[in-house]
Every structure is written in structure tokens, then in C-alpha cells.
Amino acid sequence: MTDVLVLTAVELEARNLARELELPRLSRFPFPVFEGSGGVARVRIAPLGLRALLLAERWPSLAADLSSPLVISAGTCGALAPELSVGDLVLPESVLGPAGERVNVTPSAHAAAVKHAGGARTGLLLTSTDAVGTPEAKADLWRFTGAMAVDMESAAILAWASRRGCPSLVVRAVSDAARQHVPPELIGLVTPEGKLRTGRAVALALTHPRTIPHALALRRGTGRALKAVARLISALVN
Secondary structure, three states, X not given: OEEEEEEEOOHHHHHHHHHHHOOOEOOOOOOOOEEEEOOOEEEEEXXXXXXXXXXXXXXXXHHOOOOOOEEEEEEEEEEOOOOOOOOOEEOOOEEXXXXXXXXXXXXXXXXXXXXXXXXXXOOEEEEOOOOOOOHHHHHHHHHHHOOOEEEOOHHHHHHHHHHOOOOEEEEEEEEXXXXXXXXXXXXXXXXXXXXXXXXXXXXXXXXXXXXXXXXXXXXXXXXXXXXXHHHHHHHHHO
């Protein structure tokens, strides 16, 4: 049986994927970890925080009893290419890191994902150190890098997996389109460790009501994106 380690940025992503895949939480970890067995694989899901902040800290316990797992950077991404729609799957062959480094996924894993994903977009994904929330910034990055979408973790996760001899894959889906504005106040609702600031979210709705439509759109987009990611992961492991 193959081991699959699915790594997200935000706890919400890990919880939603686990719910879609019907994976129970493992109580022995001090942070949210979910695990279950598919038809051909044992699947473990865990969050690492924004920019994969907690990767080095959490990897030893996450990977201790896994045998050369397929490491999947999973979750949402922001579209840079104008033709991408909310919910579209993004399966890059390569990721461009913040320092201009390019990291490749494992070709065999990528081929299997593309086979199951149908019309998923392939190509280049950009990993940024900062959230990209304005249509203008997204357009500039698309023109400058040629990347179809952006996240904040995949380059670090792929590089880490490569150094440890583990195969890797990126399975992301679009939560916000290229022309969609994500206010910085919403971006600030997630801590660097990937936790939602629930108290701040309530206060934001009261003090900045203009952000509510953006928040609702992002929530819907995130839900659609994570369902698409979960369907593909399920197809890969069953």
C-alpha cells in the first residue's frame, strides 16, 4: 500500500479535505492530522501554516511511520491567467519559487493526476511570499512569470520532498479568479500558523461591512475549490 501525505497551508483546508474524504482525526498529534485508507493508499492530511511555516517542525512526526510517501501540496490557489475560473483544478508540472528557483513535480504522479482530472490546467504555478489580492497584481505576475496561478507553499513543500527522496505532486484549485479582489482585511483573518482568527472575523463584519460580499465570494470559491481537490485525491488513492 502506498503512503500519501497531503499538506495544506490552512487548518480549514485540511479539515474540509478530510471531511470530503471521510478521514478521521488522529488524536496522537497536537495539531490537526487526519488519516484513512483508500483502495490503494494510506492517506494522511495535515496543515503547515502559511508559507509552509511549520514544515520543518511538523515533518518528523508526520513522516516518521510513512514509507517514502507521495507528498501532495494541496489546497486553494489564486488565478493569474484570466481564463481560469473559480473551482478549476490546477496541476502544474513545475513551481516557480520566490527566489526564481524552479521545482518540478514527479512526472509519473503528475501523469496519473492529469489522467483522472480531465480538463485540469497544467503548466507553471507561482509560489509567492505574500498573498496576491488585487486584479492588478495578479495581471502583473501573469505577464511577468507566465504562471497560471499563485500560492504560498508549493515551492517549499516540493523542495523539501525532493531533498528527502519523496515523490511529489501539486493539486490545487482556484478559489479566486484573476479579476477578483480579495481585500487585505480578509487575508489577515488567517494566522501565520494557518488558524482562522474567528474573533477578528466577527469584528470585521461589524466594522468593515464592505468586505462581506468579498468574504462570501471567497468562501464559496474556497468550498468549490476544495471539493475539486478532494475529488481528485479520492480518485488517485481509490
